Amino acid sequence: xxxxxxxxxxxxxxxxxxxxxRKAFHEYEILEKYEAGLVLTxxxxxxxxxxxxxxxxxYARPENGELWLVNxxxxxxxxxxxxxxxxxxxxxxxxxRKQIVELNAAVAQKGLTVVGLRIYIRNHVAKxxxxxxxxxxxxDKRQTMIERELDMDARRAVRAYE
Numbered sequence: 001x002x003x004x005x006x007x008x009x010x011x012x013x014x015x016x017x018x019x020x021x022r023k024a025f026h027e028y029e030i031l032e033k034y035e036a037g038l039v040l041t042x043x044x045x046x047x048x049x050x051x052x053x054x055x056x057x058x059y060a061r062p063e064n065g066e067l068w069l070v071n072x073x074x075x076x077x078x079x080x081x082x083x084x085x086x087x088x089x090x091x092x093x094x095x096x097r098k099q100i101v102e103l104n105a106a107v108a109q110k111g112l113t114v115v116g117l118r119i120y121i122r123n124h125v126a127k128x129x130x131x132x133x134x135x136x137x138x139x140d141k142r143q144t145m146i147e148r149e150l151d152m153d154a155r156r157a158v159r160a161y162e
Contacts, residue, residue, distance in 0.1 A: 018048055018119040018126075021055040026141065028115060028133035034103070036060075037094030038069070038119070038126045043077035043085050048119060048126050050077075058116035060093060060130055062104045067093040069128060072116055093128065106132050 024030075040048065047053065052075035060067050068090040076084040095103075106112050117129040136144070 014122055016121045018051055018121065019053045019055055020118045021058065021116055023056055024115045024117055024131065024133065026144075027136060028113075028131070029136055029140070030117070030131040030133050031112075032132040033117065034095065034099055034114075034130045034132070036067070036099075036128050036130055038128050039092040039094065040074075040126055041085050043080045043083065044074050044091075045126060046080075047074050047077045049121065053119050055116040055119060055128075060103070060114035060116065061090075062100070062107060065100065067095055067100055067103060067114070069093055069116060072119075072128075093130070103130075103132065111135065 054073040054075075056073070058072040059070055061070050062068075069092075070090050071088060072091060073087050074085070076087060103114055107114060111134055113133055113135075114130050115133050117131045119126065119128050121127070
């Protein structure tokens, strides 16, 4: 008989994480999340499927009624030596018009920005999760770390008594 594979939350929804911007969760307070499609060239999608993408300094910028992902790094696809893409070129994001208007209005406010949180594959299509974010101050970052440590200690204590 074949073994049954244990399903995780990501496999049940059909998502496959390519990259997660952990720095964004540390540097910013995420107020709201959006899902957007990515317009990619052939070599870019091949690199993304190979897991060679990075969102460390990526953010979304409104331009002419559209949203563009800036500073996302997608490594060149090795087998395509001559016809490769620019790794840091701006990439168009596919969102509903209403969402673009919301994000434009939010970015116009002082202190808010739209950062890339993760790139993933859903139903064979590359998607990016965007977060409407406000920058954390140093004491906010410390407070988050303290809360995380307390939560981990509590989980350890519960596990010890089980």
